[in-house]
Amino acid sequence: MSPRRFLSRVLCPALLLGVLAACDTPSSGDRAGQAQTRTSTTARATRDPHSGLPFIAAADLPPEGQRTLRLIRAGGPFPYRKDGSTFGNREGILPRRSSGGYREYTVPTPGEGDRGARRIVCAAVSPPDAECYYSADHYASFRRIRP
Structure with a gap:
């Protein structure tokens, strides 16, 4: 050529x-x-600038997650004994906080005989809806619930 x-x-x-x-x-x-x-x-960001995790709107949570989030905001009462217990963040996916910096709450899974794998984890020191995360897979991944 x-x-x-x-x-x-x-x-x-x-x-x-x-x-x-x-x-x-x-x-x-x-x-x-x-x-x-x-x-x-x-335009609204698709990722939380603090954690780098993708956002999820509360309205996009499963219905059981929406109910759990309402209970968290109301301060309970919670249906599971472990709800409100310390979440250790051993996976290191969420932003670092001092020990006891996060609390975990169960999101019931229809058809499961136990607590299932779904959780909402919130920062313990902030208002209950200021920094919360949703995990559908028992802490393998998280999405930041848009405040």
Whole structure:
């Protein structure tokens, strides 16, 4: 292949794509582009900046999780003896806190004869809904419940 043919077949399309991408970038004087940028920076984050964990809305929790969260916010009473006990964070997934910094609560699993694997873990020193996390798999992963 001649150098000229190479340039026309390989580099020209690449250059064209670069030019098109540059055309999509709003100029500093483009008010519509500025509004679009402002909108994207104010959109709700998908990850908690403190823990790095993905967010989950309380409304997206399973119904049993929503009930457990309401009980936590109300201060109980809790159906399981271990609800409100210290969560040690031995997995190291949640942000570090001093010993006793988290409390765990059971999210019942329909059809399970015991407590099941689902939990809500909340920071012990903050208001009950300020820093809570949901685990559907017995602490293997967590999602931050959006405050």
